[in-house]
Amino acid sequence: MESDQLRIGTAEREEAARLLADHFGMGRITPDEYETxxxxxxxxTTLGDLRPLFHDLPQPHPGFFGPPPAYAQTTMQLPAYGPPIDPYAPPPAPMPYAPVPYSYRSKTVAGVLQIVLPFGVGRFYTGQVGLGLLQLLVVMLTGVGVIWPIIDGITLLKDGGLDAQGRPLRP
Known part of the structure; x- marks a missing residue:
């Protein structure tokens, strides 16, 4: 059986209509021609019925018409982007961490303020206002709560800490 006599289905009809709409959008056919x-x-009902609809139009044509002519096919090869990946190669070394910039606030000043003025003043200095207010409330409501800012001050002196932006305090 010759290919023009092959029956087509709804999918082929819709693909042809979509491609005709593309050609109409590009201005290749008039509105009356498009409608017709x-x-x-x-x-x-057959491929032979659809073929004349595209005889005077450039590509794209429906894919079921067969491959495009040899002059329309691309012969360019895609470039290779580097050597092939060896599946047995060891994993790449991890990237070294970028140095984190230090805060302009000092851990020594923050620790001494926490110990000398045990009301959360060192935390206010580092920019951690929420923690400073919590320490202030605990100290004001319970006299025993004074121990928390003092221990926090010793920890700041020993290990340092972070400012409100997450940067480590200067030594």
Whole structure:
């Protein structure tokens, strides 16, 4: 059986109508031609009925018409981006960490303020206002709560800490 006599289905008709709409959008056919061709595409029953709808139009044509002519096929090869990946190669070394910039606030000043003024003043200095207010409230409501800012001050002196932006305090 010759290919033009092969029966087509709804998918082929819709693909032809979509491609005709693309050609109409590009200005290759007039509105009247578009309407006539789409009506003919939906009425088609064989490939031979669809082929004349595209005879005077450039690519794209429906894919079921067969491969495009040899002059329309691309012969360019895609470039290779580097050597092939060896599946047995060891994993790459981890990237070294970028140095984190220090805060302009000092851990010594913050620790001494926490110990000398045990009301959360060192935390206010580092920019951690929420923690400073919590320490202030605990100290004001319970006299025993004074121990928390003092221990926090010793920890700041020993290990340092972070400012409100997450940067380590200067030594």
């Amino acid at each position: 061709r789409v009506t003919d595409a939906y009425a088609a």
